[in-house]
Structure formats: structure tokens, C-alpha cells
Amino acid sequence: MSTPLSGPGPAQQVPGREPVGSGLPRSSRTARNHAPITVTGLLVKVVLLGLVAGIAVWAAFPLIEAEKWAGLALLAVTTAGLFYLYLTRRHVPAKYLVPGTLFLIAFQVFPVLYTASTAFTNFGDGHRGSKDDAIVAIQTASVQQVPGSTEYALSVATTGDPATGPLVFLVTDPATGTVSVGDAEGLRRLDPADVTVAPGGKVTAADGYTVLNFGQAGARSQEITDLVVPTAGGAIRSTGLTRAYEGKAMRAYDAGCDCVRDAESGKTWTADESSGAFVAADGERLAQGWKVNVGFDNFARVLTEPAISGPFFGTLVWNFAFAIGSTGLTFLLGLAIALTLHSPRLRGTNLYRVLLILPYAMPSFAMLLVWRDMFNTDFGLVNNLFGLGVDWFGQDWTARAAVLLVQLWLGYPYMFLVATGALQAIPRELTEATSVDGASPWQSFRSVTLPLLLVALSPLLIASFAYNFNNINAIWLTTEGGPFPADNPTNGATDLLITYTYRLAFGAQGAEFGMAAAVSIFIFAIVATVSAISFRRTRKQEEVYS
């Protein structure tokens, strides 16, 4: 989906190749126009623009094949625009801004718009394609072999050129050995003298026909599948390239009543455009549906369905507790360690730092699984080491504590790193000045170091909060949201909104992407609100302290 926009991909590095910036005065127009053109600069320009053109051409072919003309036009305009921009000497600010903007559109704006538009559809398993797809699927799935009919040996042949000539089926009745030729007109018997039949019953040669070999037949696969030879009881269709059977489509679409009719029982299923399915009078619906717009149905379901909205508030509270707990605890521990190692009296700080960073260097995905096993009641390291018998993931509060503990272990090195960096940026004179003024270390930390740290770290804390708010791995790979109350298997004690909705959208009856998109919009609204408020507060803080 991002192909039309991926054209300018490598242009990201383009600003770097601007050769003009080498300290020359840019105050006058003449100076800019006479900036020296270096060979390296030119070469980089050629290579990058070449890549842009190459990617554009590469992206164009599938677009042409799929007849997506709007996408193709967008691709052409983007590419032409990029060429113009980097070949002209004007628009210098745009040269810097455009690559980032294009990436922003491709990887942020487009997915967000796509998610939002999906939220208004019933896109999901059973509703993935178009109505035509569904009709084809229903009809194909209903083709049944006519009871008691003959199983033919098949050869695919043509009256003309193997690659282009009109196709016919040469079918042999295994019981009688008679050979017939079939095309869209029907079945006609062939004179036994004109045909050569192999022992299996397959025709190997026939007068007036060229028998296709597998390779030739394979190349015309679609035509062979589409060829049906009408008979009295139904139609002869191919099973692969060597057998044919007489089959009948039991269900057919009738455009007149916009319904599917079963030939045997006469039952009809009428198209329901609001739900994207064929529904019978008795409420039975055919499994194969199609994608339709459902308006605000998905949003309404989130708000009104008791199974979804009921535990929503409780989950939201724990979700906040989890995100604040994960961020806060890791921050406290990370800061504490950073302060300890910041002390000039401590020796071997580099060794300690390396050791402390270790959890951060390990892949969290694997570590989460290891921690899950360590909390196993009977076989886990935690219980065995401390001689405990705690059913960690089996009780609400122990499970929550365990999850936070894992988060703490995984997350504190990051906070330690950033806190160390921020601490080193604070001039020691400031704290020295406080001690000259007679402040205790705590007072000095509380009134000077911490506020200055927070100015630097607040945005990171907010980012960490937003990340942990949706940290699906931390829960899904450890408790999977459990433990679950005995009477409600859909919402567990450690469920975050994201794990809860993941279960709702993908747990039962296949994937419901429309529903998932709607819920993710709700979650987005919550996180965006929290972040916006926090950033506003941070700005005030910065005004005070800087």
C-alpha cells in the first residue's frame, strides 16, 4: 500500500549531499549561485536520484498491472517533483524538508488514515473481499459431482496452436473406452480409429487435434479451469490435467432477485448490503461474505455491548496503573543507580555501568518468555530459589506484581542510561553552590538536580508512558492477561486495553479488523489526551526552571 510513496525512499540522505554548505557565506544571492560543484556531490546526487527513478519504475509495474491509475499518477508526480527539487538550485529549505515529509506521509499519516477508514467497515474473516468474490466462492464451493456419473480420463487438446488455439477436452469413458471431444458447445463422440489411447485411458493423439503436454497446458491453466463442457446432467469440468468429472453447481447467483438460490432445495439467500452477507429468510447466512461500510457500528458495539464495555473501566484503571507503575518504578530505580554511580567517590563505575546495561542488551521478547517460566509455581526459579509456593500468575495481585517486576527488570537500564546522561549535563558548580549555601544533599537534590533532570527527562517519561500503555508484549508473553475470574474468560486481572481488544478482535471466530481498528482509535484518543496534558505541564515546568 505504501508502494506509490516509497519511490523517494533513498532521498532521505539527499540533504547530506548538498555541496554548497561548506562554510561559504550565504548572505548574497551571487554567493549561492556560484557555490562550487564538487565531483563527490555530483556523484552522490546522480546515485540517489538514480535510485529514486529506479524505485519509481519498480513500483510502477505492479500499479500498471493492477490498473491503479491514481496511484501511478501520484508516483509520477512525486518522482518528477523530487527530480525538479534536487536539480534546481532554488527551494533550499524544501530540499531539507521534503524527504522527512514524504516519510511522515508514508509511514504515519497513511497508516493512521487507513486504520481510521477500516474502523467504519466490517473488514475481517469472512468479509475480506468484494461481493463478486463472495459470489464466485459460493458458486465454486457448491459444485458437486453428479451422483453415479462417469469419472473420465482427460487430455487437454487444441485444434490450433498449442499456445493460442481454442481448447477442447478429450475425455475417455473408462468403462467403455469411448473417446469424446468436449468444448463449450457440448460433447461429441470421436471415431475410435482417429484416436490413440494410452493404457490408463488417456488420449495421446487424435486426428485434427494437438494434445497439449503438461507444460503447455499449465501455461493456459486459467482457460482450462474456466472450460466447462455442458451435458444433460450438469457439466464436465477438469480435475487437474488428467481427470474430468461431471459436476453441477448447486448454488447460483441470480442478479434479478440479488440472491443465491440452491438448485436442489430451492432455498434462497438474499444479499444484505448492510451486513455484507447473503441471508436466508430463516436467518441463516452463508459463510462467504464481503466487505461493506458499516458506519459507526463498530464504535457503537464498543460502547454498548456489555461484554466489551462492562470490564472496560476496570481494565482502564489497571492499564493506567501498569503504565505509570512501569514508567515510575523503572525511573526511580534507574535514577537511584545513576545517582549512585554519578558520585565521584565511587570506583569502577564503568564496570558497574556495563553490568547494569546488560538487561537492556538482551532481546526483551525472549526475556519475557524466560521470566514467564521463572514464575512457574512448581518449576520456576523464583519459587525454587526462595523456597516459596506462590501461585504467581494464578492470583490477581501476585500476577500484577510479577508483571511489574518483569517490567522493572527490563526497563530500568534505559532509565539509568538517560538519567546518567542528563546528570552529567548538570554542572557540578550548581550542587557545589548549594552545599556552600548550607543545603543538605537531599535538599540540593530535591531543589536543584531533580528539577533540572525532569526538564530533560519529562518528554522521555511521557514517551515511555505512552509506550507502556500499549505494551502488548509485556502482558501477552507473560500472563496473556490472566488470571481470569472463573465466570469471565474474556477479561483478566492483568489485561491491558490492547490485550483485551486483541482477544476481542482476533480471539473468537477469526479476525475482525474493523472492530480492532475502532478500538485502537479509542485507545489512541486516551493516549493522545494523556500525552497532550503531560506535554502542556512539561512546558510550564520548563518555563519555570529554564
Next chain:
Amino acid sequence: MRIRTAGVVAAFALALAASGCGGGSDEPAANESPKAAGGKLVIWADDKRTAALKPFAEKFGQENGVTVEVQAVSKDLQTNFVTAHQQGSGPDVVVGAHDWIGNLVQNGAIDPVQLTAEQKSGFNATAVKAVTFNGQLYGVPYAMENLALIRNTELAPEAPKTIEELVATGKKLKAEKKASEILCLQSGQNGDAYHIYPLYTSAGGYLFGTAANGDYDPKDLGVGKPESIEAFKKIAALGEKGEGALKRSITAENSIATFGAKKCAFLVSGPWAIADAKKANIKYDISPVPGFAGGKEAQPFVGVQAFYVAAKGKNKALAQEFVANYVTTPELAVALYNAEPRPPALTAALDQVKGTDPDLAKFQEAGKNGQVLPAIPAMAAIWDPFGKAQAAIIGGADPAKTITAAGKTISGQIK
């Protein structure tokens, strides 16, 4: 000067792009020539099966003058197949478990396969039943699998006839400190419906009733019915607050390993566990999962691996030829067995490998009375709530309350 530089840069850039494209497009062009002559068949399978399939696919290609490509999709094969299929970039043939059929059919992703009566009779009847959905055959089965009781014959020489007998032996071994667990039957904190199912059926429970045409009937849900409550009362008696034979601490990750470490004498698992047991040098034997004394037979789920023809494949005629007329030969089934030892669904192939592998016959014996794993889409709604109810009950929750709630959740999700 300025314009000239720009022109030169643009010209070079385009030349470079053209040469790059030229280099790239040479390969597709080279690929297209055999394609034009013979067509191309693309097969998707998981990692293990890809390796086994490759030589046969190549042979099929060489014999018939077509190109066959076997591509490994190591994760989420079903989802990836459905998505790719929708985009029109899917394969022609896909290999997977039979319980995908319901979902694949509702997404219009696979086509029925027509086999002759003779071909059908060559397969195990249960396997054919498994791949039949709405009266249509949707795939060609090649392997079957089911659970059995694997026991360490050094610890437990006799195969237990009932669960009670098994628990008694297990407890004795535990008391003698020869084993630390009575039974390795994986559950985990969120349960495991597949592994508990034999005990559930033995105690009288069922998931779906049977419709007139022999398919499972999603309208007749057995979970939450009195039979299921009675069944879970019996399971609760084996749980953590009862005999301690079923425990949530035994998970998918540690169950086989615990058996391998000789910490439990009995393991409920499938053919995939045998490799580990052999590696751990355990003297083992395989018998059917025992039922409760005086109860019904313990019926494990029977799962089937099958080949499917993609509905929107680019080369359907060739795909059908491969699936319906080539996969049905015993040679391929034997090769797939050699890649991963699961009993072949083709009777002729099973007879071929039975002699060298006595375990196969024992697994088949254990699955004789098994039930086909339901392929209806409604089954997807069962797994999660059923497993969680099971875990809660093993942990000591009230069976009646828990299983009624699970039944309500499941029926709410079945549309």
C-alpha cells in the same frame, strides 16, 4: 552552466536507474521463458514440510515440464495465506491443518477437490471425514495425529486401564520419590482444550452435537450443558485441590521436558513428543489415553494435515493436478513421514512405514476412537474460553459456575 549541470545529473541518474532496472528485469525475463512454456506452481508450507516437499515438487516439475516452487512460511501460515490470497499474490497450493478449512472457506480462499471413489477409499476414513466440510472435500490429507498416553516403562511397566489406576501408580511413584509429578498433561495458566479433551469426553462432555449430514452442529453447543458440568466435576477431582494429577504449572513448554527428565511416568502427548523421549533415552510405550472408571471412552481429537488448492491461484489446473493426482501417491506420503514422523493418512503409505516404526501403529490404535477436530469456524470460539475454564477448575474454581460462564461466552461469540 547551471542548467547544463542539472541536465547532466538527470541524464546520469536516469541512465543509472535504467541500467539498474535492466539488471533487475533480466531475471524475470529469464524466468518467464519457462513460464511461458510450462507454467509455474507455487506451494506454501511450513519449514519442516518445505524441506520434505522440495525433492518431490522438483520431480513433479521435471516430469511434467513445469516450474515448481516450494516456499517456506515459518509463521502464521494460515493468516498469511488468507491475506496474500486476498491481495492476489498467494500461492497455488497450501499445506496445513484441517481445522483451517472453516475459516479458509468463509474467506473463499480454497476450492473443493474432486477425488474419485477409488482415490478416497485409499485414505483412512477419519482423515477423509476431517477434510470434508459442508459435504465437500476441501483438501487431500497426508498425515494424521492424535494424543496418546506415553509412559516410562521403567517407572510404570503396566499400561493403566483407567485414570484412577494411573493416578494410583503415579502417587505411589511420587511417594517413593521416583517421580515428582503424577501425570504430565499440559494445561498452563490458561488451559489447553486440546490436551484435556480425552478426559472431558470420558467424563461425558461434548463440544458440538452432530447435524443430520454428519457435520458438527454449531447450534448444539455442549459446553455449559449439565453433561459438561458433570465432566468438569470429575476433572476438578484430579486437580490441584484434589488428587493433584492435573496442575496449571505443567505447561506446553515443560510438559515433555519433565517427562524426558523422568520426573513423571505418564505423558499425554502426540507423535511430536517421541523424538524428545528418544533423545532422553527413555524406555517408553504408547497406549490409548485411559478414561475414568465406569465412564465413557476417552476420545482424543484427531487432526489431519492436508494439501489445499488456492481459489485464486494463478495456475489452478496444475495445482489440482498436483493435489488430486500426485499427492495421492504413497511415495510422497512416506517422504513426508520421514521428514516428520506423523502417521500417514494414506493406508498404503502407513502399511509401508508401519514395519519400521512400531510407534505408528500404537498411535493409530490410540486414535481409533478419536473424534475429528471440528473444522467449523465456531470451533475458534471454543479454544480460549474452554481452556481458561479448564485452568480455573483445575486451580480449584467451582465447576458449575465456571463452565456455565464459559458456555455463555462461547455461545455469545458464535454467530
